[in-house]
Structures are given as C-alpha cells and as structure tokens.
Amino acid sequence: MSGTSLKLHSRITDFDAALWDGMTDGHPFLRHAFLTSLEETGCVRAETGWLPRHMGLYDESGATLLGAMPCYVKGHSYGEYVFDHAWADAWQRAGGRYYPKYQVSIPFTPVTAPKLLVADGQPVETIQAHLLDGLAALTDQQGLSSAHLTFLPQDQAQKAEAQGYLLRTDQQFHWTNKGYGSFEDFLKDLSSRKRKQIRKERREALAGGIRIQMVEGKDITESHWDVFYRFYMDTGSRKWGTPYLDRAFFSAIGQKMPEQIVLFFCHKAGNIIAGALNFLGPERLYGRYWGCLEDHPFLHFETCYYQAIDYAIAHGLQFVEAGAQGPHKLARGYTPVKTWSAHWISDPGFRQAVARYLETERMDVEETVAYLGEHSPFKKA
Structure with missing residues (x-):
C-alpha cells in the first residue's frame, strides 16, 4: 500500500461526522449518528463482544482520509446474521482459535450497505483495493483466524473475491415499487x-x-x-x-x-x-x-x-426491506433477492475447507432463489 497508511480507530467519533457521512450514500445505518449511538450507549463495546476497530485509510502523511471501513473485533458470532458458528466449531475442534476475528459490518443490522467507503474525489477502485489488502494483511499479521465483510453490495463482494476473499451468498425478501x-x-x-x-x-x-x-x-x-x-x-x-x-x-x-x-x-x-x-x-x-x-x-x-x-x-x-429471512413474506409480495458477503480465512487448509463448503452453499442459494421466484404471488406474464 505504497503512499498510504492504515490506522485503527477505537471509536467512530475519531472520524469527522461530515467526512464519514459523505462516504455513505445517505445510508441510515452507516451514518455517523447511528454508529455513534451504538457506541455511546454501550451497546457496542468489548464487554458485548463488539470491540470497535474502525479502519481509516490515509495518505502517506496520515492527514487526509482516503477511505474507511466500519470494523469490529468480535469475540463471538452473534448479532451478525451471516452465520459462521459451524466454521468456528470446526476450526476449534481442529485445535485452532477462531475468536477473536475481524467483522466489517453494521452491528445487529442485516441490511446491505457499502462497507468499502471511499472519500469524495478519490479513485474508487484503488482505495477499495487498498482497504481489502489492508484488512487481509492485518488479519494475518495479528494472528486472527479470519475477517468477514457482511451484507455487501454485489459489486463490492465481487471486488473482494477478485482479491482473494471467499464469496458467500444468502437471500432475503424485499418489496419493489x-x-x-x-x-x-x-x-x-x-x-x-x-x-x-x-x-x-x-x-x-x-x-x-x-x-x-x-x-x-x-x-x-x-x-x-x-x-x-x-x-x-x-x-x-x-x-x-x-x-x-x-x-x-x-x-x-x-x-x-x-x-x-x-x-x-x-x-x-x-x-x-x-x-x-x-x-x-x-x-x-x-x-x-x-x-x-x-x-x-x-x-x-x-x-x-x-x-x-x-x-x-x-x-x-423504490423498495421495502423487512428484515432478514422469512419465506412467509413471499405471499405478501416480498420477493427473493440475494445478499453477499466476503471472507478472508488466514489458514490455507481451513480456507480450502470453507471454500468447498461455500461452493455448495452458493449453488443451494441459487436454486432456492429461483424456486421462490417461480412461486411468487405475482401474476404470470
């Protein structure tokens, strides 16, 4: 990451609110106000298993913010809605230590939103690549098992996949106007x-x-x-x-x-x-x-x-998102859409095992989304 520096922040208020919000496309759950509310009221802290370690990417001098990610060191897998408990069990049975891990997400919020945030005027592809590389490097250097970017937009998930992250999909039900x-x-x-x-x-x-x-x-x-x-x-x-x-x-x-x-x-x-x-x-x-x-x-x-x-x-x-999962929403006019996440697994052997699992899981999700789409309540064309 020549010409840049990566810094971890223990609170979202380390970032200027206007600069942060300028990178979030007006998304309510990414807003500085929302994340600050979680931290200032103690809902997000080390004792709840969500230790803030927000990542800021700066120029070489460290003075100019280029990009950022909302990031936490997690001591468990609760409140994420992309379930990796089976991965944790498997790795710990093999003698590894799954927790702590990095989690790039919005706590307790299963909503798709950009996580690779880029400051105005900066080259999007380059800054996103630096953020992904920096997260992977920190995960490996600090001896953590993994890093997880959950509920990503599809383009950011595929960007991560191109840089060596494992791609995972699931599905929710959204209403379209x-x-x-x-x-x-x-x-x-x-x-x-x-x-x-x-x-x-x-x-x-x-x-x-x-x-x-x-x-x-x-x-x-x-x-x-x-x-x-x-x-x-x-x-x-x-x-x-x-x-x-x-x-x-x-x-x-x-x-x-x-x-x-x-x-x-x-x-x-x-x-x-x-x-x-x-x-x-x-x-x-x-x-x-x-x-x-x-x-x-x-x-x-x-x-x-x-x-x-x-x-x-x-x-x-244009849309209503009524929370995670829930096939009963289909009959109420909410149709299936895919959700995306990306995962960095440090150990090569464990990584291969997870990759094989995800390949099968992605096929299952594709089949489920197609099946549910065929059984929507809408008139057939």
Whole structure:
C-alpha cells in the first residue's frame, strides 16, 4: 500500500461526522449518528463482544482520509446474521482459535450497505483495493483466524473475491415499487387468490377496533420510545434471549437522526398494543424491530409489511426491506433477492475447507432463489 497508511480507530467519533457521512450514500445505518449511538450507549463495546476497530485509510502523511471501513473485533458470532458458528466449531475442534476475528459490518443490522467507503474525489477502485489488502494483511499479521465483510453490495463482494476473499451468498425478501399509485394498484399485480388473501388479512388485522398510527421525525417523543421499548424487549427476549439494544440507544437515535425514523403504533381501546420501527433511506424503507403485547391474527403482517408498502407508495420509495429471512413474506409480495458477503480465512487448509463448503452453499442459494421466484404471488406474464 505504497503512499498510504492504515490506522485503527477505537471509536467512530475519531472520524469527522461530515467526512464519514459523505462516504455513505445517505445510508441510515452507516451514518455517523447511528454508529455513534451504538457506541455511546454501550451497546457496542468489548464487554458485548463488539470491540470497535474502525479502519481509516490515509495518505502517506496520515492527514487526509482516503477511505474507511466500519470494523469490529468480535469475540463471538452473534448479532451478525451471516452465520459462521459451524466454521468456528470446526476450526476449534481442529485445535485452532477462531475468536477473536475481524467483522466489517453494521452491528445487529442485516441490511446491505457499502462497507468499502471511499472519500469524495478519490479513485474508487484503488482505495477499495487498498482497504481489502489492508484488512487481509492485518488479519494475518495479528494472528486472527479470519475477517468477514457482511451484507455487501454485489459489486463490492465481487471486488473482494477478485482479491482473494471467499464469496458467500444468502437471500432475503424485499418489496419493489413498480410505479404503483396505491396499495390497490399493487394488489392488481397479484394473482386473484393472493389478492383476496391479503385483503382478508388486512381486514382481520384491524378487527376489534384496532387502528394504526404513524409517528415520524421530530414528532417522536420519549413517551413513544418508552412504549416501543416494551415491545422490543418482549420480542427480543423471546427470539434472542438477551436483546442487543438498551433503552438509551433509542433515545439517542431519536435525538441524532429523527428524520430517518418512522414508527407504526397499533391502538386498541385507548392502549398501544403493538409497534414497528422503520428507518428511512434515500429510496428504501427498512423495517427493523416489532413487538406486540397481545395476540391478534395478521397484525404483524399489517404493521410490518402492509403499512410499510403503503408508506413506500405514498412517499415514492423504490423498495421495502423487512428484515432478514422469512419465506412467509413471499405471499405478501416480498420477493427473493440475494445478499453477499466476503471472507478472508488466514489458514490455507481451513480456507480450502470453507471454500468447498461455500461452493455448495452458493449453488443451494441459487436454486432456492429461483424456486421462490417461480412461486411468487405475482401474476404470470
């Protein structure tokens, strides 16, 4: 990396917020404010297994930032959503030490976003190559087992593959706006049976006098966060055992980035019984967390999927991403898309074993995406 220097930063606030945000294409989860909120509230720290070691690439003098990566030293594989527990078990059974490892990602957030960040005016291909080379060199020099760049855009994943990283794929379900003027326009694209099913689900979800309230931006108060945090804790405790985020985090993002937050609350008989948190990007709405304190058929679908579609249509957004995995989303108009990650494995023998596994896994993902695409709820051309 002649003419450049690589530096590790123990906190995101080491970077100027405007310079950092200028490299992120307006992505809400990459924003300096979002990452700062995770660190300042203690959700991301050594004790939680997410030790910040953000990588900054500088000119030779170290004065000018050329590029960066959001990076962490991980003591486990939780909160990543690209699962490598089997790799860790295999390597440790062979006598190796899998943890700690480098993780280039957004903590607790299974959302595709650029990770090879390039400053304005810098040569993109060159800076990305330097970042990838630097990460691999640091991983080897420090005796770590591996480095993982997860939920990459396809072009960045393929760039990494060209530089010796192992390519991995998976799939999620996203909704695409095909120029719809209303939810009914969207339904017209579906088969008759699916169209009737969704209409039925929407009716039954709101039976018994349930109504949906949207709260966004600066209208969100601490009282709203108090209510939502109850839902988050209830769902998180059941799904993960220990929820990743604390109450202070939600206040922090509400203060630092309110213009990118949309909440849907479900009211019944004067009480808020459910809610969903969404983040707003330049052309996407991202559904992140949901919770409900009562059992109501289809209310999850209404609050998380159909309200998100309504919002996207009304605001001219192109896509809705409603979280990781979930084949049940297919019947609600969310279609399969591939996700990408890249992995540097230091040990040559272990690397070969992982490469063989990934070759088979990629074929399985291709077949799954093709199969699901053939069984989408949309009318056949």
